[in-house]
Amino acid sequence: MLLALAGVALAAAMVLPLAYLLVTVADSAEAAIDTVGNSRTLELIARSAGLALAATTAAVALGMPLAWLTARTDLPGRRVWAVAAALPLVIPSYIGAYAYLSALGPAGLLRDALEQPFGVERLPDITGFFGAWLVLTLFTYPLIFLPVRSALRGLDPQLEEASLGLGHSPWRTFRSVVLPQLIPAIGAGAVLVALYVLHDFGAVSIMRFDSFTREIFTLYRASFDRTGAAALALILVALMLVLLWLESRARGGFVLHRSAPGTKRPARRIPLGRWRVPALLFCGLVCGFSLVLPAGVLVYWSLQSFAGSTDWGGTIEAGLSSLLVSGLAALAAAACAIPLAVLSVRYPGSISRMTERFSYTGYALPGIVVALALVFFATRAAPATYQTLGLLVFAFLVLFLPLAIGSARAGLQQVSPRVEEAARSLGRSPLQVMRTITAPLMASGVFAGAALVFLTAIKELPATLILAPIGFETLATEIWNATNVGFFERGAVPSLVLLAISAPSLYLLIGRE
Amino acid sequence: MRILRLAAFALLALVALALGACGGDDGDDGTITVYSGREEELVAPLFERFEEETATELEVRYGDTAELAATLIEEGENSPADVFFSQDAGALGALENEELLAELDDETPERIAEPYRSQDGRWVGTSGRARVVAYNSEKLSESDLPDSILDFNDPKWKGRIGWAPTNGSFQAFVTAMRLTEGEEATEEWLRGIAANDPVVFDDNEAIRDAIASGEIDVGFINHYYVAQAIEEEGKDYPVRVYHPRGGDVGSLINVAGAGIVAAGDNTEGAAEFIEFLLADSSQRYFSEETKEYPLVEGIPADPAVVPLERIEQPPLELGELDDLEGTLELLQRSGAL
Numbered sequence: 001m002l003l004a005l006a007g008v009a010l011a012a013a014m015v016l017p018l019a020y021l022l023v024t025v026a027d028s029a030e031a032a033i034d035t036v037g038n039s040r041t042l043e044l045i046a047r048s049a050g051l052a053l054a055a056t057t058a059a060v061a062l063g064m065p066l067a068w069l070t071a072r073t074d075l076p077g078r079r080v081w082a083v084a085a086a087l088p089l090v091i092p093s094y095i096g097a098y099a100y101l102s103a104l105g106p107a108g109l110l111r112d113a114l115e116q117p118f119g120v121e122r123l124p125d126i127t128g129f130f131g132a133w134l135v136l137t138l139f140t141y142p143l144i145f146l147p148v149r150s151a152l153r154g155l156d157p158q159l160e161e162a163s164l165g166l167g168h169s170p171w172r173t174f175r176s177v178v179l180p181q182l183i184p185a186i187g188a189g190a191v192l193v194a195l196y197v198l199h200d201f202g203a204v205s206i207m208r209f210d211s212f213t214r215e216i217f218t219l220y221r222a223s224f225d226r227t228g229a230a231a232l233a234l235i236l237v238a239l240m241l242v243l244l245w246l247e248s249r250a251r252g253g254f255v256l257h258r259s260a261p262g263t264k265r266p267a268r269r270i271p272l273g274r275w276r277v278p279a280l281l282f283c284g285l286v287c288g289f290s291l292v293l294p295a296g297v298l299v300y301w302s303l304q305s306f307a308g309s310t311d312w313g314g315t316i317e318a319g320l321s322s323l324l325v326s327g328l329a330a331l332a333a334a335a336c337a338i339p340l341a342v343l344s345v346r347y348p349g350s351i352s353r354m355t356e357r358f359s360y361t362g363y364a365l366p367g368i369v370v371a372l373a374l375v376f377f378a379t380r381a382a383p384a385t386y387q388t389l390g391l392l393v394f395a396f397l398v399l400f401l402p403l404a405i406g407s408a409r410a411g412l413q414q415v416s417p418r419v420e421e422a423a424r425s426l427g428r429s430p431l432q433v434m435r436t437i438t439a440p441l442m443a444s445g446v447f448a449g450a451a452l453v454f455l456t457a458i459k460e461l462p463a464t465l466i467l468a469p470i471g472f473e474t475l476a477t478e479i480w481n482a483t484n485v486g487f488f489e490r491g492a493v494p495s496l497v498l499l500a501i502s503a504p505s506l507y508l509l510i511g512r513e
Numbered sequence: 514m515r516i517l518r519l520a521a522f523a524l525l526a527l528v529a530l531a532l533g534a535c536g537g538d539d540g541d542d543g544t545i546t547v548y549s550g551r552e553e554e555l556v557a558p559l560f561e562r563f564e565e566e567t568a569t570e571l572e573v574r575y576g577d578t579a580e581l582a583a584t585l586i587e588e589g590e591n592s593p594a595d596v597f598f599s600q601d602a603g604a605l606g607a608l609e610n611e612e613l614l615a616e617l618d619d620e621t622p623e624r625i626a627e628p629y630r631s632q633d634g635r636w637v638g639t640s641g642r643a644r645v646v647a648y649n650s651e652k653l654s655e656s657d658l659p660d661s662i663l664d665f666n667d668p669k670w671k672g673r674i675g676w677a678p679t680n681g682s683f684q685a686f687v688t689a690m691r692l693t694e695g696e697e698a699t700e701e702w703l704r705g706i707a708a709n710d711p712v713v714f715d716d717n718e719a720i721r722d723a724i725a726s727g728e729i730d731v732g733f734i735n736h737y738y739v740a741q742a743i744e745e746e747g748k749d750y751p752v753r754v755y756h757p758r759g760g761d762v763g764s765l766i767n768v769a770g771a772g773i774v775a776a777g778d779n780t781e782g783a784a785e786f787i788e789f790l791l792a793d794s795s796q797r798y799f800s801e802e803t804k805e806y807p808l809v810e811g812i813p814a815d816p817a818v819v820p821l822e823r824i825e826q827p828p829l830e831l832g833e834l835d836d837l838e839g840t841l842e843l844l845q846r847s848g849a850l
Contacts, residue, residue, distance in 0.1 A: 040845070206715075208679070210850075218841055221579040221681075224607040225838055226586065368580060372587050379591035387574075387593065466584050470546070470572040481553050481575065 002430070004351065007343040010336055011355040014398055018237060018361050020373035024230040032231035040215075045235065048212040051132060051204075052197040058137040059193045060186060062286055063144030069279050071152040074269045076276070081283050082149065083506050088290040089142040089455040090502040094202025095479065095495050097135045099297040100126065101206060109297070131207035138290040139203075140196050143452065144189035147407040150448035151185035152178075154414040157267035184413055187247045188406025192452075194243055195364045195402075198236060212236065213366050220368060233369045240364035244357045295499060301492035315478060315494055319501050322474040325389065325464075326457035327505075329396035330404075333453040334446050336397065337404035338439055344405075345412045359405060362398035367462035370399055374467060387469055395463045400456050404449030411445015412438070451506060458502060475501075544570040545782040546593050548585065550578025550600040551769060559798055563789050569782060578604045585774065586611055595777035596786050598639075602768050603685060605636040606832030615775040618784055624791055629768050629808045631832050638768030638831070639790045640799040641806035643736040643824060644686050645754035646763065649724050653731070658755050662763025663694070665731070666705020674711040675720040675732035678849040682717065682735050682767065688840045690762045693827050696843065703847035724752050740804035740817045760825030768808065768831060 025032040035041070069075045070082040088096075103109050104126055126134070155178065163173040204211040212232065219229040272279050340359060343352045362370050374395050378386040385391045415438065423433045439446070461476045468474070473481075475498045482490035549556060553575045560571050574581070578600040585592055585608060597614070599605050608614050614635040622630045622637050629638035646658060646665075659665065665674060677683050690699045712729050714720045720732035721739060736754050743750045757763035771790055773783040789795060796807035800815050807814060814820050844850040 205679075219838065220583050221577070224579065224582060224586065224604070224835060226583065228838075368583075372583055375584055375587040379588045383591055386591075462580065465574075465576045466580065470574050477575075 003339055003343055004347070006339045007352065007355045010340060010401075011358050013394075014359040014401060015361055016377055016398065017365055017370045017373040018358070020376050021230045021234050021237070021369070023376075024226055025234060028227050031225075031227045035219075035225075035228035035231045036235065041232070041235070044210065044212045044215055045239070047210060048198055049239070051129065051136070051209065051211060052194040054133050055136040055140065055197045056190050056193045058133070059141040059144050060190060062137065062141040063189065064148055064182075064186065066141075066283065066286060067145050067149035067152055069283060071149045072267060072270055073272050073279070075272060075279055075283070079507075081287070083503060084287045084291055085145050085283070086142045086451065086455065086506055087499065087503060088139050088294075089452070090459055090498055091139055091291075091294055091495070092202060092459040092461070092476065092479065093135065093139055093200050094206055094483075095298075095491060096139045096294050097131070097203040097206035098483075099294040100131065100135055103293060103297050109300070127208045129209055132204050132209035132211070135203045135207060136197050136200060140193045141286075141290070142455070143192040143196065143403070144186065146448045146452055147185040147189045147410055147445070148182055150407060150444045151182055151410050151414070153267075154411060154444050155181055155267065156414075160267075184251050185407070185410040187250050188410055191243055191247045191360075192363070192403060192406060195240060195360065198239060199364060199366045201366055216366055217368065226372075229369070233365055236364050236366075237361055240360055241357060244360060248353070295496070298492040298495050298499075301489040302496060304489050314473070315475070315497055318473045318475050318478045318494065319497050321472060322458050322476065322498070323501060323505070325392055325396065325468075325474065326454050326460075328389075328393045329400065329457040330450040330454035332393060332397050333401050333404040334408075334450040336401055337408040337449055338434070338442070338446060340401075340405050341408035341412045341442070341445075342434065342438060345409055346417065356405065360402040363400060363402040367399065367460060368466075370395065371463040371466040374398070374463070378467075387467060389469055389472070392464065392467045392469075392472075395467050396453070396457045396460060399460065399463060400453045403452040403456060404446070407445040407449035407452065408442060409445070411442035411448075414445075415441040454505060455502060458498065543779065543782065544572050545595045545779050545786055546572045546574070546777065547596045547598055547786065548574050548576065548581045548594045548774075549598040550576065550581050550604065551598055555802060556598070559790075559795060562794075563786065567785065567789075569785075571786075582607055585613055588776070589613070590776050592774055592776040594774045595779045595783040596771055597774055598769075598771045598790075599636075600769050601681065601685060601834070602636075602638065602770055602831035603688075603835040603837065605631065605770050605772055606835040608772065609633065609635050609832060610835070613775055614772040615777075615780060615783075617773065617787065621784070621787060621791070624810065625808050626810060628766070628826065628829070628831065630770070631772075632830060636770050636772035636832075637787065637791065638770040638808045640796070640803070641766045641768045641808050641821065642682070643754075643756060643806070643819075644682070644763065644765045644767070645734060645736045645739070645756055646731055647721055647724055647734050647739050647752055647754050648731045649727060649729075649751055650753040651751045652727070655753075655755050658731070658757075660757060661759040661761050662733070662757050663698075663702055663761065666702055666709060668709065670731070671709045672712075673730040674706060674709055675714055675723050675729040676706065676711050676849075677714045677716055677720060677734075678844055680716055683733060684837055684840050684844070685767055685834050686733070686762065686765055687844065688834045688837055689765050689767075689827065689829055691840060691843065692833060693762045693829060696839075700843055700847050703843065703849050707848045721752055725750065727751075736818055737804035740815065743817060744804075754819075756819055756824045758825065760827065762827045762829075764824050764826060765829070766806070766821070766824065766826055767834070769805070 066085045070078045070085065075081065159177050160173055163177045164170065199213055201213050201217050204214050216229050216232045219225040219232065340356060344356045374391065378391055419441070420433050420437055423437045424430070428436070459476050461480055464474055464477055465480070475494045478494040479491040482494065560573060564571055581597065582599070582604040585594060585597060597605070597608060609631055617634050617637065622634045625637050629641060630636065646662065648658060687699060690702065712723065714723065717734040717738045720734050721742060723729050724732050739752050739754045742752065771787050773780055773787065777783055791809050793809070793812060796809050796812045799805045800807045804815050804818055806818070806821050841850065
């Protein structure tokens with residue numbers, strides 16, 4: 001009961017942006033209908049949906065093998081690979097896109113390198129669908145990688161051993177025993193990638209791909225048209241509900257926890273044997289394109305911009321601020337994800353389903369929409385909190401909670417309810433059970449979720465610009481300050497610091513094995 | 514779990530520190546809250562000088578001009594802001610339409626020539642930028658260029674033009690063209706340019722650099738990008754600017770400007786701040802740092818740029834440049850976007 005109340009209260013906070021959109025649209029319904037009825041709207045939805053589908057498919061194709069290699073095999077240096085594979089998530093998509101453009105673009109660094117020896121004058125244009133797809137795939141696949149990896153680590157090896165013992169080939173075992181157990185994690189990750197692609201503005205604007213979100217931004221930036229923007233944002237919410245419905249269908253009703261008594265033991269690592277080199281090559285390639293290439297461009301830029309002086313004091317202070325708010329957001333998200341996941345897994349029903357689905361609202365929307373929604377409510381209902389650190393953390397919670405819920409849920413599905421029931425029968429209160437039994441057992445999933453929130457929040461920009469206390473500068477706002485003047489080069493140093501401070505925090509979250 | 518607890522503890526300590534650092538500056542102690550759509554790097558030194566000279570503390574929120582305007586609209590009567598310092602006139606016009614700007618002192622607007630301020634006296638331009646045709650001075654001279662920007666859809670310019678249809682300044686220029694020349698003529702012009710296979714760029718700097726390298730011959734940009742490059746690279750820099758002679762929209766002057774937020778609780782301070790932006794020294798600062806045009810009468814422009822008086826300007830109210838939606842539709846319809 002308490003749980004249901006907590007869940008509903010959380011969901012209510014999460015749908016604030018939705019309430020704001022409805023209020024804004026209701027203000028002048030005709031103008032809203034006008035915008036939505038525009039013939040371009042349908043075309044933009046189709047373009048964005050196509051991009052989301054392509055990027056999600058590719059992200060699964062990258063994230064899943066990486067997760068399996070780092071979690072279940074004897075891949076050399078697997079912990080380092082795991083951290084490296086998750087890191088691309090901290091690269092803001094507009095920085096990543098710009099790095100790609102300046103490396104591989106028609107007049108980029110690669111062309112300069114090829115010009116002398118081979119007389120290459122112009123490389124093929126990577127802007128448009130291909131560029132947006134490439135960049136979004138490379139910087140979102142960790143959303144699949146992290147939850148799948150934590151799910152793999154939580155699997156009970158006995159089922160696989162039984163399958164192998166019955167004479168099934170390793171491939172068939174993977175397909176019919178392991179894969180079905182990974183579906184919840186893959187599904188949760190895929191939804192996150194798809195929604196990320198739908199709400200992203202940075203990559204599509206730099207790659208000049210005309211998407212739905214770009215139109216929303218244009219309405220705000222160019223015409224101060226709140227109603228039109230809100231109407232389009234509502235379509236994003238509708239798309240989100242469709243996606244979540246599809247995901248819940250795919251998730252199905254598998255039992256994922258062990259049903260036999262006893263506890264599971266850690267899985268045996270699979271020796272890669274002669275596959276070791278190809279596996280390393282694969283990891284190297286993915287990290288090369290998603291981490292080394294953009295980081296290399298950033299290093300190149302920062303060397304160039306060193307002619308101007310870097311304000312190290314300011315950058316370090318901004319780094320601490322970034323750690324502070326994204327750390328708080330990760331903690332808060334982990335704390336809120338546990339009850340929501342418990343509600344959705346242990347007490348399935350229409351209330352818990354709606355609660356969970358609507359909590360994705362903030363994540364499905366562009367940051368500026370959520371930020372303006374909170375401006376609207378905070379200035380009216382809670383002026384004392386407006387532009388305080390607390391409100392900023394709350395904004396991050398509204399924006400990024402779904403990142404934590406998916407993995408927390410996947411983690412919980414591997415915990416047998418029998419254990420909890422046993423604890424209850426021995427006299428523990430529900431709250432005690434949750435604290436002492438459920439939470440620790442689903443920890444792997446919760447940690448993965450917190451890592452996702454941390455990595456995503458640390459680069460958040462639109463809400464930070466509007467909602468942070470005045471004078472509170474994060475690395476993301478530093479990058480923005482620098483790039484705003486038109487010099488992407490000057491954003492390089494804070495971007496590298498962003499990578500540098502995220503890596504150890506990530507090691508803490510991932511490296512505990 | 515232990516790591517979580519440790520992390521939680523460390524974070525709580527940091528929060529306490531942050532709160533300690535932020536504490537003590539609430540309440541109405543005469544500080545002025547500025548929402549600045551102009552970039553920190555440019556205006557921060559100016560703001561510091563204001564704080565020193567007046568012993569008043571400024572609290573500045575930097576952001577994208579349009580996003581700050583949207584924020585001010587959502588905040589409405591509850592806005593903590595006293596001043597809005599905007600990158601362009603369109604955002605100020607939008608706030609004026611929402612009745613969020615307070616009237617300025619009678620004398621303040623009058624120091625600025627008519628076209629560069631609001632008709633209702635609710636915002637003033639603080640510095641100006643001219644739309645120009647930049648050209649490669651090794652290949653072309655001014656006499657090769659047509660009187661009107663409208664004539665660049667002549668086929669003889671095929672493959673020689675650079676433009677940036679996604680750029681805000683360019684879009685403001687197209688909005689101005691819609692107002693002065695009408696929708697049809699603007700669409701025809703856009704289609705004509707598009708038919709000339711222009712090279713598409715992201716921003717003004719890229720166009721300028723491509724003209725310098727000879728990739729293209731002419732481009733539509735703002736005047737100060739070229740003035741800045743000439744100052745850095747020297748007189749041999751092969752790009753010059755041309756203000757079309759015809760007095761049409763091709764020589765549009767747009768402004769950055771400021772207005773008092775009506776909801777703010779320090780209107781007096783806000784007025785003082787805007788006065789400061791119009792002071793001779795501030796006007797010279799804009800001129801020297803950015804090569805923008807000073808707008809207060811009597812302050813000369815940088816010697817490297819064509820004086821404002823010599824530029825024939827289109828008849829236009831800058832605050833009306835807030836309907837970019839129609840412009841975007843037009844850009845899309847004509848295949849420019």
